[in-house]
Amino acid sequence: MADGCSRKRVSLWGGGLVLVVLTGVGLWLAEGMLRSAEPGRRFPPIAPKLAPHVPKILAAPAVQPMPVEQAPQAAPVDKTSYAPVDTQEDFQSVVQRMQAQKPEILRRHHQLLEERYDLSNRPLPGATMSRGKPIQAGPRVKLPPGVTWQQLAEMTPEQIKQNGLWPKGFLPLPHPNHDEGGMLFPQHHIDEIKRQEGRDLTRFDLDYDLPEHFLPEFPPAIYLTTRPDLGDVSRGQVVTLQNYFQLFNGILNPKQLEGLRLLLTPFPQQQFNATDDRRSLKPSQGVTCFDCHLNGHTNATTHLLGDIRPQAFRPRLDTPSLRGVNVQRLFGSKRALKTIEDFTEFEQRAAYFDGDPVIATKKGVNVLERGSQVHFMAEFMSILDFPPAPKLDVFGRLDPAKATEQEQLGEKVFFGKGRCGECHPAPYYTDNLMHNFRTERFIQPHLVNGHMMAGDGPIKTFPLRGVKDSPPYHHDGRLLTLEDSIEFHNLVLGTRLTDQEKEDLAAFLRCL
Ligand code: HEC
Numbered sequence: 001m002a003d004g005c006s007r008k009r010v011s012l013w014g015g016g017l018v019l020v021v022l023t024g025v026g027l028w029l030a031e032g033m034l035r036s037a038e039p040g041r042r043f044p045p046i047a048p049k050l051a052p053h054v055p056k057i058l059a060a061p062a063v064q065p066m067p068v069e070q071a072p073q074a075a076p077v078d079k080t081s082y083a084p085v086d087t088q089e090d091f092q093s094v095v096q097r098m099q100a101q102k103p104e105i106l107r108r109h110h111q112l113l114e115e116r117y118d119l120s121n122r123p124l125p126g127a128t129m130s131r132g133k134p135i136q137a138g139p140r141v142k143l144p145p146g147v148t149w150q151q152l153a154e155m156t157p158e159q160i161k162q163n164g165l166w167p168k169g170f171l172p173l174p175h176p177n178h179d180e181g182g183m184l185f186p187q188h189h190i191d192e193i194k195r196q197e198g199r200d201l202t203r204f205d206l207d208y209d210l211p212e213h214f215l216p217e218f219p220p221a222i223y224l225t226t227r228p229d230l231g232d233v234s235r236g237q238v239v240t241l242q243n244y245f246q247l248f249n250g251i252l253n254p255k256q257l258e259g260l261r262l263l264l265t266p267f268p269q270q271q272f273n274a275t276d277d278r279r280s281l282k283p284s285q286g287v288t289c290f291d292c293h294l295n296g297h298t299n300a301t302t303h304l305l306g307d308i309r310p311q312a313f314r315p316r317l318d319t320p321s322l323r324g325v326n327v328q329r330l331f332g333s334k335r336a337l338k339t340i341e342d343f344t345e346f347e348q349r350a351a352y353f354d355g356d357p358v359i360a361t362k363k364g365v366n367v368l369e370r371g372s373q374v375h376f377m378a379e380f381m382s383i384l385d386f387p388p389a390p391k392l393d394v395f396g397r398l399d400p401a402k403a404t405e406q407e408q409l410g411e412k413v414f415f416g417k418g419r420c421g422e423c424h425p426a427p428y429y430t431d432n433l434m435h436n437f438r439t440e441r442f443i444q445p446h447l448v449n450g451h452m453m454a455g456d457g458p459i460k461t462f463p464l465r466g467v468k469d470s471p472p473y474h475h476d477g478r479l480l481t482l483e484d485s486i487e488f489h490n491l492v493l494g495t496r497l498t499d500q501e502k503e504d505l506a507a508f509l510r511c512l
């Protein structure tokens with residue numbers, strides 16, 4: 001019988017093993033970093049032309065992973081966890097230097113996007129988001145030359161890794177300038193905020209990268225758990241300080257109104273502040289919570305995750321929707337903070353995702369008062385509802401009277417062969433846990449444009465209710481369509497779905 005004692009021994013053993021492995025990996029990475037002086041060094045493409053070899057790969061006996069010494073790797077060293085507080089270069093010279101570098105940085109990043117994805121504007125006939133924006137047909141991740149999705153699904157992770165066959169679009173997506181990072185807004189949002197408020201969210205050093213047809217609709221609808229009878233209360237507007245009172249007075253209680261006002265109030269932070277350490281041409285009043293969580297949803301503003309150092313290991317982030325945030329128990333893809341209040345408070349105290357209270361203080365930290373500010377903001381966020389899903393019943397399952405045959409077949413795959421329901425259970429399609437897909441099984445760590453291509457570690461299970469409204473997908477936005485997410489899961493879960501099952505599954509996901 002496994003008594004407490006022997007269980008402890010087992011876990012000690014496990015702990016020791018983990019420690020040894022981690023130390024090994026750490027030493028190997030550190031050595032690699034020290035050897036590479038060149039920041040942002042590029043690696044040769046890892047997927048050679050493989051078409052004729054696919055049958056051989058599939059027939060070959062299980063291969064041993066490449067010895068660690070041979071693995072291509074290198075990362076720039078961050079000598080310190082801290083950003084410089086006392087910047088010496090004068091502002092005009094920073095602007096000139098970064099503007100001169102901008103075209104090459106953007107060219108390099110667009111080349112990466114083109115290499116990874118089919119970026120064309122190809123809507124799926126008849127499929128729209130909640131307010132009517134066409135949904136793009138997928139998958140859009142480009143396959144390595146000569147292999148099909150089915151062939152990839154038949155290979156072992158080792159075969160995929162050994163032969164460099166992991167589709168590049170399944171690798172972590174770098175920030176347009178990963179060494180620099182920071183928040184970056186889509187152009188249509190910048191234009192609208194300038195029009196309404198005269199506040200300029202343009203960065204002089206970078207432009208947003210993903211084409212508009214892959215972004216959530218602009219502006220997105222707002223649904224309230226408190227007033228489902230009203231439907232979309234945004235009335236098609238981007239909610240700002242200019243119009244929130246007119247739109248919400250008489251619908252919200254005074255606490256929620258005050259919370260919403262604070263969510264729409266700009267505060268200084270990293271890229272947008274009034275010091276010379278900023279990325280806006282003019283001193284800036286700052287950003288608001290809803291500059292990213294537009295209308296309580298998302299406009300796909302991007303950033304880097306704050307919890308990791310060095311910079312090369314920080315994943316890019318795609319802003320998550322706050323719709324239905326009330327049913328969630330973990331906040332943030334990695335940190336897994338336990339309350340909405342904690343998340344609300346820390347973002348401003350630690351330089352917005354840079355995890356740096358020192359710099360936040362320098363640029364003008366906004367310490368929110370828990371009882372009367374944080375709490376009110378959380379109260380408003382907590383009444384943001386998922387969009388209506390007319391085909392779902394009260395259990396969050398398809399109503400056979402309303403769903404098509406294909407959607408019902410998709411539901412069967414979701415809860416059966418696809419095993420999706422094990423982590424995404426109805427009615428909200430999240431288990432409120434974190435899971436580790438262990439993508440390092442498929443890739444050799446290597447550096448691309450300053451970002452380390454490595455396993456993602458545990459990530460929170462995002463809810464799938466309303467998921468058709470929030471492309472791009474996964475924590476870093478690396479997947480442009482739901483079909484891409486299905487192909488990705490099919491490989492990491494080893495579920496071997498047929499092409500028909502994948503199509504049915506996508507039709508089901510669009511009902512949620
Ligand atoms: C620069 C864009 C940006 C701004 C500004 C911003 N957020 Fe976020 N927010 C994000 C991103 C990106 C995440 C995901 C973080 C992660 O995965 O760790 C997030 C996550 C959250 C979450 C957790 C959601 C979840 O599903 O896990 C909450 C709650 C939240 N933000 C509230 C706020 C509040 C309140 C403010 C203003 C004080 C704010 N955000 C400002 C981009 C932003």
Ligand code: HEC
Pocket residue numbers: 333414418419420421422423424434435436456459460461462463464467470472473474475476482485486489490493505509
């Ligand atoms: C082992 C748990 C697990 C299983 C099984 C699973 N998922 Fe996921 N799913 C996750 C996690 C964790 C994420 C977040 C991944 C990330 O952001 O990198 C996710 C993300 C997603 C997303 C993107 C959500 C968003 O808002 O970006 C979709 C779509 C999705 N899953 C669909 C599916 C489908 C379809 C299946 C079945 C084929 C499935 N999942 C099976 C854990 C799981």
